[in-house]
Amino acid sequence: MFIQADPRNAKHTLAWTIVRMYHGEEAAQAARQDFEQTIIRKEAPDEIVDYCPVDISGTQMALAEIIHQAGLARSNSDARRLIMQHAVSIDGHRVTGPHSIIDLEQQTPFVLKVGKRRFARIVWKREG
Numbered sequence: 001m002f003i004q005a006d007p008r009n010a011k012h013t014l015a016w017t018i019v020r021m022y023h024g025e026e027a028a029q030a031a032r033q034d035f036e037q038t039i040i041r042k043e044a045p046d047e048i049v050d051y052c053p054v055d056i057s058g059t060q061m062a063l064a065e066i067i068h069q070a071g072l073a074r075s076n077s078d079a080r081r082l083i084m085q086h087a088v089s090i091d092g093h094r095v096t097g098p099h100s101i102i103d104l105e106q107q108t109p110f111v112l113k114v115g116k117r118r119f120a121r122i123v124w125k126r127e128g
Helices: 007-023 025-040 063-069 074-084
Strands: 060-062 089-092 101-102 110-114 117-124
Touching: 025 074, 025 089, 025 101, 063 110, 063 117, 074 089
Parallel strands: none
Antiparallel strands: 060 101, 089 110, 110 117
């Protein structure tokens, strides 16, 4: 007899089982918690890489350039496309302007999210 199961739960169980087989119970539980936090509840992960933008004149910088420099997009135009597709948020607030300018002195630190799984904490330090 075939028992119908929820496909989502079946995938979660399969993933947990495979990770447990190769990396142990603790790693499987950590991976499940990370997935639930970042994908299901759409929260920032506990550990986020800090990134400090470089090569700036003054304290203002285009958001697309920050995204590109942080390694969250392949190019500035890719970053602008992601912004226009509503795939970028700052501290949980969606950004819609593809030519947005960030005042690093006033607005940092902040958590930048691109897509569902790419995060960076943007920090800024005045040189000199």
